[in-house]
Amino acid sequence: MKNHALMILLLVVVGAAVGYLFLRDNKAPALTLSPASGAISAKKPPVLTLQDDKAGLKNLVVNVSQNGKVTELINTTFERGIKQQELPLALEKLPLKNGPLQINVSTSDYATLANRAEQSFALEYDTKPPVISVLTTAHNVYEGGAGLTMFRVSEAVQYAGVQVADRFFPAYLQDNGVYACLFAWPHNIERSAFTPRVVVEDLAGNQRTGGFYYQPIPRPPTVDQINVSQAFLDNKMPDFQQYFPETTDPLQLFLRVNGELRAKNVARLNELATKTADRFLWEGAFLRLPNAAPRAGFNDQRDYMFNGQKVDHQTHLGLDLASLAASPVPAANSGTVVLAEDFGIYGQCVIIDHGLGLQSLYSHLSSIDVNVGDTISKGQIIGRTGATGMAGGDHLHFGIILAGIEINPREWLDGHWITDNFTSKWDQVMAQP
Numbered sequence: 001m002k003n004h005a006l007m008i009l010l011l012v013v014v015g016a017a018v019g020y021l022f023l024r025d026n027k028a029p030a031l032t033l034s035p036a037s038g039a040i041s042a043k044k045p046p047v048l049t050l051q052d053d054k055a056g057l058k059n060l061v062v063n064v065s066q067n068g069k070v071t072e073l074i075n076t077t078f079e080r081g082i083k084q085q086e087l088p089l090a091l092e093k094l095p096l097k098n099g100p101l102q103i104n105v106s107t108s109d110y111a112t113l114a115n116r117a118e119q120s121f122a123l124e125y126d127t128k129p130p131v132i133s134v135l136t137t138a139h140n141v142y143e144g145g146a147g148l149t150m151f152r153v154s155e156a157v158q159y160a161g162v163q164v165a166d167r168f169f170p171a172y173l174q175d176n177g178v179y180a181c182l183f184a185w186p187h188n189i190e191r192s193a194f195t196p197r198v199v200v201e202d203l204a205g206n207q208r209t210g211g212f213y214y215q216p217i218p219r220p221p222t223v224d225q226i227n228v229s230q231a232f233l234d235n236k237m238p239d240f241q242q243y244f245p246e247t248t249d250p251l252q253l254f255l256r257v258n259g260e261l262r263a264k265n266v267a268r269l270n271e272l273a274t275k276t277a278d279r280f281l282w283e284g285a286f287l288r289l290p291n292a293a294p295r296a297g298f299n300d301q302r303d304y305m306f307n308g309q310k311v312d313h314q315t316h317l318g319l320d321l322a323s324l325a326a327s328p329v330p331a332a333n334s335g336t337v338v339l340a341e342d343f344g345i346y347g348q349c350v351i352i353d354h355g356l357g358l359q360s361l362y363s364h365l366s367s368i369d370v371n372v373g374d375t376i377s378k379g380q381i382i383g384r385t386g387a388t389g390m391a392g393g394d395h396l397h398f399g400i401i402l403a404g405i406e407i408n409p410r411e412w413l414d415g416h417w418i419t420d421n422f423t424s425k426w427d428q429v430m431a432q433p
């Protein structure tokens with residue numbers, strides 16, 4: 001009887017010990033620092049993440065050592081039951097100098113036999129904004145047109161480009177360390193808002209804005225009137241019914257296509273803008289559709305009239321060129337096809353990327369001869385003119401897009417403009433040691 005009781009007691013003790021060994025928390029808390037290396041500053045503080053799923057987090061000590069001096073940043077005990085913590089390290093509290101530093105983290109959990117984790121991170125403290133050296137001098141920019149600026153930055157950056165009102169035109173780093181940036185004077189901003197600035201941010205989050213000399217040249221828009229006939233509505237609107245099946249009245253459908261579908265298509269141009277090469281893929285003046293008469297221009301302010309009443313207003317952002325029906329359309333310059341499909345108001349449409357955010361658009365085509373991803377050479381036939389999409393008759397709507405916004409295509413068809421505003425600058429800067 002006595003032996004029996006002893007036996008049971010022994011079993012209980014062994015059972016508890018085995019249970020303890022199996023169930024006890026023997027895992028140290030997980031700790032990560034983001035970023036774990038590289039440049040940091042108070043503007044972009046490193047974030048410490050701690051996790052302990054079983055016993056929960058208990059103590060945390062963080063100190064920072066720099067030039068042999070150790071300063072305590074955090075020394076705390078968490079309440080019981082906290083499994084996860086995310087702490088941005090408030091480095092601005094410490095008297096740090098620019099240069100290498102080490103962040104030492106030590107943490108433990110609430111297990112009976114506390115588990116401890118320790119880790120050190122070597123980082124670089126950097127509060128100095130980068131220095132921008134603009135290498136191009138004259139920037140004569142027409143309203144709705146483009147300009148090129150080239151610059152160097154004193155250190156690696158997260159981003160670099162030119163900011164104009166609410167639009168950012170990314171710059172692209174070339175092999176010799178020069179950033180090249182095509183930027184535009186967007187057609188749709190107040191003239192006083194055209195104040196282009198180079199903006200860069202280094203890896204530690206320090207920003208710098210740099211000015212450069214520029215000469216804005218206003219170019220007043222032209223005014224145009226489009227008569228929307230009943231015949232046009234009867235012919236065209238069935239093509240667009242799929243986009244707005246609930247709108248049966250042809251004029252109402254026209255207004256939704258001309259407004260809502262147009263806006264949707266324009267938004268897609270912004271997405272396609274990211275599919276651009278970081279090198280120039282083109283050379284020389286862009287080709288114009290041969291033997292074609294101009295029908296409409298860039299930034300034409302169009303009033304749409306129906307039965308003598310103004311029913312809509314839109315801005316026309318390309319060149320309309322009319323030749324013989326189903327004329328072959330040459331690629332204006334070399335590049336890569338990024339869109340080749342039925343594209344809303346543009347109808348059958350091709351967009352070619354020429355690098356550094358520059359793209360050309362060919363729309364209302366009756367047929368398309370190329371596919372997305374194709375490498376295209378200047379003059380190669382990409383399709384034939386037509387009247388698909390929002391077109392009253394056979395013509396080519398030719399557009400130039402920069403970083404998602406439509407800009408004046410005429411500049412790119414003009415060899416003199418390209419030499420003065422692009423090639424001569426590029427050659428001069430690239431020839432510098």
Ligand SMILES: [Zn+2]
Pocket residue numbers: 296316318319320396397398
């Ligand atoms: Zn057009």
